[in-house]
Amino acid sequence: MPQSAPSFRDPAGCCCFFNQRVLRFVTASAIPEFEDFLQTNCARQFIARKRIVSTRRLNENETAALRESPELQPVFDAQSIGAVFEHERIPFPSYPHEWPPEMLWAAGRLTLELAQAALADGFGLKDANPRNVLFRGSEPVFIDALSFERRNPGDPIWKPHAQFVRTFLLPLLASRRWGLPLAEIFMTRRDGLEPEDVYRLCGPLEKIKPRTLSLVSIPTWLSRRAGPDDQKIYQPHLLANTEKAQFILESLFKRLERTLDSLKPVAQKNSVWSDYMATHSYDDPAFAAKEKFVSEALREFKPARVLDAGANTGHFSALAAQTGAEVVAVDLDAACVGAIWSRAREKNLNILPLVVNLARPSPALGWRNGECPSFLDRATGLHRDGAASSAPAGAFDGVLMLALIHHLLVTERIPLEDILRLCYELSNWLLVMEFIDPKDEMFRRLTRGREHLHAALDMKMFEQACTPYFEIVRSLALPGTQRRMYCLKRKGDGN
Amino acid sequence: MIILILAYVDPGVGALLWQTIIAAFVGFLFYLKKTRRWIVGVFRKMFGRSQKPSDTVAEIPAKETMKAKSDVR
Numbered sequence: 001m002p003q004s005a006p007s008f009r010d011p012a013g014c015c016c017f018f019n020q021r022v023l024r025f026v027t028a029s030a031i032p033e034f035e036d037f038l039q040t041n042c043a044r045q046f047i048a049r050k051r052i053v054s055t056r057r058l059n060e061n062e063t064a065a066l067r068e069s070p071e072l073q074p075v076f077d078a079q080s081i082g083a084v085f086e087h088e089r090i091p092f093p094s095y096p097h098e099w100p101p102e103m104l105w106a107a108g109r110l111t112l113e114l115a116q117a118a119l120a121d122g123f124g125l126k127d128a129n130p131r132n133v134l135f136r137g138s139e140p141v142f143i144d145a146l147s148f149e150r151r152n153p154g155d156p157i158w159k160p161h162a163q164f165v166r167t168f169l170l171p172l173l174a175s176r177r178w179g180l181p182l183a184e185i186f187m188t189r190r191d192g193l194e195p196e197d198v199y200r201l202c203g204p205l206e207k208i209k210p211r212t213l214s215l216v217s218i219p220t221w222l223s224r225r226a227g228p229d230d231q232k233i234y235q236p237h238l239l240a241n242t243e244k245a246q247f248i249l250e251s252l253f254k255r256l257e258r259t260l261d262s263l264k265p266v267a268q269k270n271s272v273w274s275d276y277m278a279t280h281s282y283d284d285p286a287f288a289a290k291e292k293f294v295s296e297a298l299r300e301f302k303p304a305r306v307l308d309a310g311a312n313t314g315h316f317s318a319l320a321a322q323t324g325a326e327v328v329a330v331d332l333d334a335a336c337v338g339a340i341w342s343r344a345r346e347k348n349l350n351i352l353p354l355v356v357n358l359a360r361p362s363p364a365l366g367w368r369n370g371e372c373p374s375f376l377d378r379a380t381g382l383h384r385d386g387a388a389s390s391a392p393a394g395a396f397d398g399v400l401m402l403a404l405i406h407h408l409l410v411t412e413r414i415p416l417e418d419i420l421r422l423c424y425e426l427s428n429w430l431l432v433m434e435f436i437d438p439k440d441e442m443f444r445r446l447t448r449g450r451e452h453l454h455a456a457l458d459m460k461m462f463e464q465a466c467t468p469y470f471e472i473v474r475s476l477a478l479p480g481t482q483r484r485m486y487c488l489k490r491k492g493d494g495n
Numbered sequence: 496m497i498i499l500i501l502a503y504v505d506p507g508v509g510a511l512l513w514q515t516i517i518a519a520f521v522g523f524l525f526y527l528k529k530t531r532r533w534i535v536g537v538f539r540k541m542f543g544r545s546q547k548p549s550d551t552v553a554e555i556p557a558k559e560t561m562k563a564k565s566d567v568r
Binding site: 126127129156165191194214218219220221222223224226233234239247248251 | 504505507508509510512513514515517518521524525526
């Protein structure tokens, strides 16, 4: 059953996942405009470049079959649906609260490019929200093809300008200037930051800096002066000279582009984990042995979809991507994730890096928790067919959990059994795990005098805990360390 | 269970007013630019100067683009 009326935001239609398909229901009155847009040069070019999702209209028989589905009946009933379109499926949906600033910036760039390109075809973007964008690997793709509307050529105002500022520019400014994590912004605010929110953070000098003045201070002062009931503000100001209106809009987009470029995230050099690869506790032979072990497992099992949990700088994500896998790399450090994204884009690697703490994964968000599924619902495959199952098979063929288990055991105090159970739910086949003995230097650093809590933990106990869920294919002690690599194969049924 | 993806836009207050003010200013620049072009054109005619190759490259496509855009409308 739909969790809410589909018409409550966009009156032109809605989109939903159904039986592993992405369906867009378009109201009868919105169909001509939608189909006209799909025929424009802008739509054709961006679809060909894979920057807008490919879209096809379902024929009458296909639509009739959907009408018979009781689950979709409320969608058809809520609006006068004239046609159903099907979009290509983006492998792993992700949301702005899981992105590093680099990805939000790339999504903003694509949004502006599209707004400018559509203008030349007489269309405009009717909203400018990062949730219109998903990532295929590291590449942004615009998914809300219904976001385009025919423009009045005399209108010099771009209504979604304020939303673009709230959801792209101000979060990027807050992240860059005050280090505010995007997760904190987007988990609590669907529509980003209001200029007034940012104004409160600014000191007197900050308020009069040119960029802040234009994005934050002047809009805040104007907003205070405007009467709360003044509806004149929202009346369209149409110009008789359409060439002038076009000139004004083009100038606005160029200005927004310059502002966005000035907020381009810069690589952070001093995050806790970003220099881990240079400072980790392995010596060269141990690291080489670990790399060889992971490579061999990937070559032998050839997982098509890999989750790299605790990816750090993405060294092993890149290794998996080079074997042809589609990789989702998660880490709690936004600086690391940003670096993975930049590297993946530069080297054209199929890696989707996300800021996710596996011990506190992103929850389901939005109205009735139905707009953004939780990370685990996506990662365990629960959300793929929409059917809840007591034992999901996992959205990934392989899970890499390297140098992470001690953080979950010690810092997060998660029982070993639960960690393995989660791996079982995430992977439908392979698990490559690095076991870290309590005698390990990093493990001891984390325990901070609580060694007694892990006194019983050793290799044997770990192997025993694996037994209900995984079969040990092979293991390897890393030379000169208290660590051991495990290649594990998922059993058919966990307890 | 199906999952809904929805979109909507709030035009804001201060940001919309600020955009309107800038639009008025840029609209004024539009006329300045047109006037400048007109004056340059008049001077060229008065002194019978032919267009420089660099002007041809810079201006003709711009004019054609404008024409193409107005044809679309």
